[in-house]
Amino acid sequence: MGAVLCCLSEPVDYDGEVNLFHFDLHRAVGKGAFGKVRVVEHKRSKKLYALKYIDKARCIKQKAVANVIQERRLLEEIDHPFVVNLRYAFQDDENCFFVLDLMLGGDLRFHLERKRHIKEEVVRFWIAELTSAVEYLHRQRIIHRDIKPDNILLDAMGHAHLTDFNVAIHYSERRMHSSVAGSMAYMAPEVVGRKGYSWSIDWWSLGVTAYELLFHKRPFDGRTAELMTNSILKDPIHFPKDASSRCSDAGISVVRGLLERNISHRLGCRQNGQGIEDIHRHPWFTSIDWDSLESKESQPPFVPDMKQANFDVSHELDEFLMVEKPLTHSKRKANADLDKLKPEMRQLEEQFTVYDFSRSKRMSYYPHNQPVGTQSESSDRTAVSQTNTLVPTATIAERSLAGSPVPPDSIAHMYIPPPMPPPPAHVSPSS
Numbered sequence: 001m002g003a004v005l006c007c008l009s010e011p012v013d014y015d016g017e018v019n020l021f022h023f024d025l026h027r028a029v030g031k032g033a034f035g036k037v038r039v040v041e042h043k044r045s046k047k048l049y050a051l052k053y054i055d056k057a058r059c060i061k062q063k064a065v066a067n068v069i070q071e072r073r074l075l076e077e078i079d080h081p082f083v084v085n086l087r088y089a090f091q092d093d094e095n096c097f098f099v100l101d102l103m104l105g106g107d108l109r110f111h112l113e114r115k116r117h118i119k120e121e122v123v124r125f126w127i128a129e130l131t132s133a134v135e136y137l138h139r140q141r142i143i144h145r146d147i148k149p150d151n152i153l154l155d156a157m158g159h160a161h162l163t164d165f166n167v168a169i170h171y172s173e174r175r176m177h178s179s180v181a182g183s184m185a186y187m188a189p190e191v192v193g194r195k196g197y198s199w200s201i202d203w204w205s206l207g208v209t210a211y212e213l214l215f216h217k218r219p220f221d222g223r224t225a226e227l228m229t230n231s232i233l234k235d236p237i238h239f240p241k242d243a244s245s246r247c248s249d250a251g252i253s254v255v256r257g258l259l260e261r262n263i264s265h266r267l268g269c270r271q272n273g274q275g276i277e278d279i280h281r282h283p284w285f286t287s288i289d290w291d292s293l294e295s296k297e298s299q300p301p302f303v304p305d306m307k308q309a310n311f312d313v314s315h316e317l318d319e320f321l322m323v324e325k326p327l328t329h330s331k332r333k334a335n336a337d338l339d340k341l342k343p344e345m346r347q348l349e350e351q352f353t354v355y356d357f358s359r360s361k362r363m364s365y366y367p368h369n370q371p372v373g374t375q376s377e378s379s380d381r382t383a384v385s386q387t388n389t390l391v392p393t394a395t396i397a398e399r400s401l402a403g404s405p406v407p408p409d410s411i412a413h414m415y416i417p418p419p420m421p422p423p424p425a426h427v428s429p430s431s
């Protein structure tokens with residue numbers, strides 16, 4: 001009895017595999033390499049999520065099929081309070097879809113560009129949360145490889161989350177990696193130096209990120225790849241003249257520790273879990289209560305202004321102005337013959353498999369270690385009905401799973417993106 005009527009005539013089969021018809025589409029909040037990111041609402045649970053969609057044709061053209069499949073696989077293994085977790089994955093004839101925890105607080109690049117100065121205590125809090133995410137990923141034997149402000153998203157309460165697992169990989173102690181991946185300015189010396197690398201590179205990238213958030217500039221520079229490589233390999237770490245007015249000695253010591261070229265001396269890199277102990281014990285983090293931080297009970301020192309959009313609102317104009325084809329619910333063509341598809345299209349068809357967290361048996365990071373799928377729809381619906389408004393329930397779900405109550409005040413004034421007006425019928429530029 002999972003089918004209900006949608007749009008008067010379309011039955012939605014909630015007992016069948018998840019697909020786009022299970023969601024209402026709301027406004028666009030971001031633009032990725034192969035498509036948009038938009039707010040969606042699960043029609044039955046009323047939860048809000050972020051839908052990231054990837055145009056298959058564009059992805060094939062840019063030879064990114066393996067990355068998309070890899071991202072989908074890795075995300076299934078991850079569930080952490082400071083990661084943008086995957087909740088559903090599926091595809092239609094044109095797009096692959098990731099349904100992710102919704103982060104309405106904006107990415108850190110957006111906040112860096114908007115603010116002239118970010119307070120040290122705010123940066124410390126974000127870095128502490130990210131430290132927890134990075135250590136968790138490494139325990140799962142995953143290297144993110146692309147940590148930078150653009151890939152860190154804030155939820156409505158101001159908690160930092162790592163996203164974009166496009167170039168993430170599994171590592172093994174027995175093998176060093178050598179492929180160059182990520183964003184150059186944030187790459188560790190062992191990546192650009194091509195001497196072989198492993199998980200220690202994420203701690204370096206976190207150091208570059210911390211430096212940029214504190215001082216509004218990056219520590220290494222170069223107009224060409226060669227100059228940038230030289231800068232990363234050799235330039236001494238300089239701090240701005242006014243560094244001491246922006247950051248304590250302890251903060252500078254953490255940045256220096258993460259930006260240590262000698263891996264065995266780099267902060268976070270001691271073996272057997274001692275690296276994270278070094279971070280926890282560092283004087284810069286004395287004010288951090290790591291247990292309450294990880295259960296999301298610590299109050300973030302910066303709360304995004306939810307009365308306004310924390311993202312570039314121009315993203316949805318592309319569709320409105322018909323530069324880009326709008327996303328619509330479309331039924332899959334019946335009986336597609338896999339043998340007749342292009343190899344990459346077939347690969348996506350076969351390997352970008354459906355994922356539904358509510359049916360997943362994987363174990364959650366969250367306390368009590370319950371399987372993720374036991375997250376009850378009804379408790380989340382209670383959160384919605386108590387406030388009588390639509391709220392980013394992914395955040396609420398996180399907090400309630402973490403055992404902390406959802407403060408009603410914090411959601412009462414939240415900016416809820418209004419639904420998009422229906423876009424005009426798409427007219428291709430040539431018509």
Ligand SMILES: Nc1ncnc2c1ncn2[C@@H]1O[C@H](COP(=O)(O)OP(=O)(O)OP(=O)(O)O)[C@@H](O)[C@H]1O
Pocket residue numbers: 029030031032033034035037050052084100101102103104106107150151153163164166311
């Ligand atoms: N879960 C989310 N909640 C809210 N906004 C999001 C979410 N995920 C992504 N965004 C927004 O969309 C933008 C693009 O997302 P993302 O970086 O994941 O796409 P991408 O295709 O991997 O991009 P690129 O490859 O260019 O880095 C982000 O910078 C962010 O502003």
